């Protein structure tokens with residue numbers, strides 16, 4: 116593995132012995148949130164070390180075969196699932212975290228989300244108005260702009276036409292992408308370096324400002340003395356095998372855990388159940404479960420061309436779901452398509468006329484937990500239960516998607532809902548989607564948006580951190596990933612995580 120463009124990053128081959136570092140601030144995790152904290156601290160002139168368990172990737176390192184790609188960039192090779200209700204969920208392991216493999220969608224949550232957060236969780240300073248300057252700054256940092264028309268491709272533009280026909284709002288997806296070529300490969304890594312994932316945008320900027328960035332280092336424990344964190348320790352790990360080697364320790368005045376909402380609770384639990392006086396560490400885990408429908412059109416759509424996710428509609432946010440276009444490698448689509456052998460082959464013979472549109476849902480009733488395993492494995496045990504009260508949101512979303520497809524001229528749709536006809540050829544046939552026959556266990560869903568496992572709350576008895584991300588029980592221990600959201604964002608979470616992280620970094624700087 117070689118370091119990414121524009122910065123010096125320490126990589127696996129460079130660790131020859133145990134080592135110890137010192138800094139004002141140590142940040143664990145180089146995803147969107149950790150990278151932003153690191154950048155702001157460095158920019159303010161303080162010494163900062165960013166620690167990342169995964170390796171850096173360059174364009175030549177990306178595999179376009181989905182299986183090989185997931186085995187390299189995702190934890191548990193992309194096969195992580197929840198227990199209880201079984202649902203796949205993916206977290207990345209690489210410099211840049213989720214931003215390397217995600218679709219780069221950057222959306223600010225609507226006002227009602229912040230109204231809900233601030234009243235329900237006693238977070239007076241977490242209003243949209245107060246966060247807007249931080250949203251402005253992080254959008255500028257990672258080059259957020261609308262997806263241009265010339266790289267939308269037919270499958271994205273048909274969604275817009277359908278929304279127009281039904282009178283729904285829609286807009287080109289705002290993404291942190293500059294010079295998109297419409298290759299539809301965001302999931303396996305952007306080989307043209309158009310996607311401004313934080314490994315090529317924020318991390319190099321942090322390095323230019325003086326940050327030290329160490330990859331292939333797994334933090335295993337937070338070190339403390341009394342109510343103060345003093346640093347972290349762990350081991351060097353070999354990329355892709357996870358084999359552990361040299362030990363390291365970083366001493367710091369402030370410790371920031373930004374390891375992602377599945378890993379930060381595990382780190383706290385493995386460090387002696389730290390920061391858990393409220394009992395909320397690892398609880399309240401929420402997702403945006405997503406459902407998708409494939410529409411098959413009478414003419415070829417050349418779906419391989421087009422921004423991975425180019426158009427969306429915010430029309431139904433208050434009803435609990437967001438509509439999007441979506442593309443994924445054929446192997447990932449196949450996993451979600453019923454049938455085997457010749458049957459599956461026949462279905463995929465029509466792939467050239469496919470469009471896939473999805474809905475991500477705010478499922479407030481469905482919550483779960485993150486727990487550390489026994490032993491030294493840091494992969495979490497995830498439990499999550501889909502609550503029947505969230506079913507109407509997803510059923511309504513499926514119905515709206517069906518309406519959109521037929522309004523766009525699809526000759527048939529594949530809903531993926533178990534026990535219903537595999538193919539539906541008209542809106543009349545699709546009525547079955549809202550007939551009351553759909554049960555939670557019939558839905559095929561997945562969720563890569565995860566949050567709330569170390570939630571913020573103004574009341575120290577009800578949350579793990581305050582609204583500036585500082586642990587209620589520890590003076591200088593901060594958490595900065597989507598785990599601190601008190602509830603879901605209704606829209607794609609990355610940008611919100613980055614805006615909160617920026618605000619938090621400024622609070623840390625004020626106290627250094």
Ligand SMILES: Cc1cc2nc3c(=O)[nH]c(=O)nc-3n(C[C@H](O)[C@H](O)[C@H](O)COP(=O)(O)OP(=O)(O)OC[C@H]3O[C@@H](n4cnc5c(N)ncnc54)[C@H](O)[C@@H]3O)c2cc1C
Pocket residue numbers: 143144145146147148149166167168169205206207208209210211212213214216217218219220221222302332333334335373374375376378379382493563564565595596597598606607608609610612
């Ligand atoms: C396929 C996919 C598509 C998505 N699409 C979008 C999208 O388009 N828009 C959007 O808003 N959101 C999207 N998301 C979600 C988004 O990527 C995440 O919400 C976001 O990355 C969370 O950022 P984070 O900084 O909280 O954590 P992460 O991005 O998970 O980063 C945490 C980092 O910490 C590292 N780490 C963990 N444990 C340790 C340890 N012990 N020691 C050292 N390092 C450690 C991890 O390796 C990782 O790099 C998508 C996610 C996926 C998987």
Ligand code: SF4
Pocket residue numbers: 219292294295296297298299300301302304305306307308309310421422423
């Ligand atoms: S669609 Fe292709 S070119 Fe555009 S950002 Fe995604 S991977 Fe890069």
